[in-house]
Every structure is written in C-alpha cells, then in structure tokens.
Amino acid sequence: MSFEKAQQLLELATFVASHRMGVTLNDVGERLGISKRTAQRILHTLEVQFPDTQASFDENGHKRWRLQTGALRDLLTLTPDELAALDLSIETLERNSLGVEADQLRCLREKILALVPRNKVARLETDHEALLEAQGLAARPGPTARLTPEISSKISTALKGSERLKIVYHSRRNSEATVRVVEPYGVLIGMRRYLVAKSLSDPDGPLRYFVADKIQSAELTGEFFERDHDFDIDQHAQKAFGAFQNEQEFDEVVWKFRPSAAAHARDFLFHPAQVLEDQPDGSLVVRFNASGHLEMCWHLYMWGDQVEVLAPLALRKMIEHHQRTDFHALP
Incomplete structure (x- = not known):
C-alpha cells in the first residue's frame, strides 16, 4: 500500500x-x-x-x-497545522468578543494535548511555534476570497521550514501571470489573504504583499533561507487597519463619532492599539496608527454621517461626499 x-x-x-x-x-x-x-x-x-x-x-x-x-488510539496524533488552526480559531473568537466560546475551545485544546504521547510533544511544539509566528491577524467575519487547499498547504509548509516558494502570480498590474521566487514571512488574514514575503529578485528590498487568491500555483523549491529574527508578524500586522499595508499611508488616524453613536462605537475594537477619548459634548474620539485608507473607507461607509475623519487629510478627502444620512441602524 x-x-x-x-x-x-x-x-x-x-x-x-x-x-x-x-x-x-x-x-x-x-x-x-x-x-x-x-x-x-x-x-x-x-x-x-x-x-x-x-x-x-x-x-x-x-x-x-x-x-x-x-x-x-496508537495511530493518531495531532499535527502542528491542526494545533495552529485550533489556536487561530480561539484567537478569532476572542477578537470577536466570544470569550465564553473561546474558553470552551481552549479547554478542548488542553484535553486533546493531554492525549498526545509525551514523546511526540517536543516536535509538535517546535513546528507549532513556527506556524504561530507566521500567522497574521485572525480572520474577520464577512466575505472572503477563496484559496485552494493545495496552495494553502504549500504556503504553510514553506512558512514552517523557512523554505523558498516558486509561485505563478497574476498581479493586477500585469495582463499575464509571472513566475516569482519568494521567501515567505507570514500571512495576513482579512477580507483577502496576503502572503507577506521577500522577492528573490529584490532581496534587499521591502517586504511584498501577494494577494493569496491571485497565486495560481505554488511549488516548494527545496532551498532554505534565514529569516530576519527581529520580524514579528503581529506587530507588522498592526501597521494596517485591515490586511493590506502601504508605508506611505502609515500615520495617525483620528475618528470622531457623534454623541448618538459614541456608546455604540466604544464597543468596537477598530485597532489593537487604539486609544479612546470621551469628549465633553458626549462624542468619542478614536486614535490609532495604521495604513490602509481604502479598507478604512469601506468600514467608515457603514457609519454614515455618524463619524467624522479628523486625520489624516487624505482619508478625510476620500470619504468626502460619500457619507449617507439615511442609514437607520449602526454597524
């Protein structure tokens, strides 16, 4: 067999x-x-x-x-990928204010680990930690782009072993797909998934963001690379409002919610490092540092005229004349 x-x-x-x-x-x-x-x-x-x-x-x-x-009983074991998926699910529940469900899933995780033979735990934890370091922000609910299991598996394997990937990628700027060799650093998960990687054609350049569903095929090269030990995917992810990043846009973001929407907005986590400031008139100011103006616009549209962009000026201009006054409910 x-x-x-x-x-x-x-x-x-x-x-x-x-x-x-x-x-x-x-x-x-x-x-x-x-x-x-x-x-x-x-x-x-x-x-x-x-x-x-x-x-x-x-x-x-x-x-x-x-x-x-x-x-x-003696044939089954837990894989690093399965354990990482379980941890990602727990993180997703916590980020969406489902603490009770997250705790229940965490208890299930502990019970599963208790059944894993002790001699297999060391290897499991090593590969599992490598996967967790490569995971980006937990997925948000709502529409998401599809990614084939084959490509997802290749990316996961490359991340665990710091192995170069040869991808066939169809970017929006090119009419045809091109072959690229990249060094994967992580995955950012949002409405779309982005593979964060360095391009071998520009090894000294900045990290690039490849739309995962635009990767037509992926192949492990068998070539390994040394990751930048100072790189942290979670800190990196916090530079963006959603998933996509633009260093030129990175700046302080300031939103002011009207008194009628302040209590509702206070229950939202717009960004992990946000600062909330209650105003004398009952309004609420939210501050954080991030890029991703387009994804901010998509979110701000749902609040209609209940939010005002104080900074940056470029974002303020993007939503100008696009705030509706006839929404009967808040997000």
Missing part, C-alpha cells in the same frame, strides 16, 4: 470512528472527494485492515459503517 493510500485509509478510519451512528457510502464519498465505486473499495479495505469495523443497515435501509475509537 502506498503512503498516500495509507494516509487516506487512516483519514477514513478517523472519520468513521468520530461518528457514533456510523457513516454511509455517500458520506465517505463526500468526505474524501471520491466516486461511489472508489468509496466501496476503500471501505472494504477498512474492514480488512481494521477488524473492529462493523457494518449494518439502519431503519431507512442505508448501510452504515462503525469503528471503535480504541482501534485508532
């Missing part, structure tokens, strides 16, 4: 064991993205390799396969 088939069989066994009521042929086909005939073959292999597998018909006449979790 090839490594890929063995991996698929283990994934199937985990899937079956996690469903107390068992799974059907259609469930397996949808989960693994395979045809009905292939699903039949792999389920037969499951029965051969895991004798504890039970097959029976439910009240609707559908055949269901079940597997006791004990049969998998």
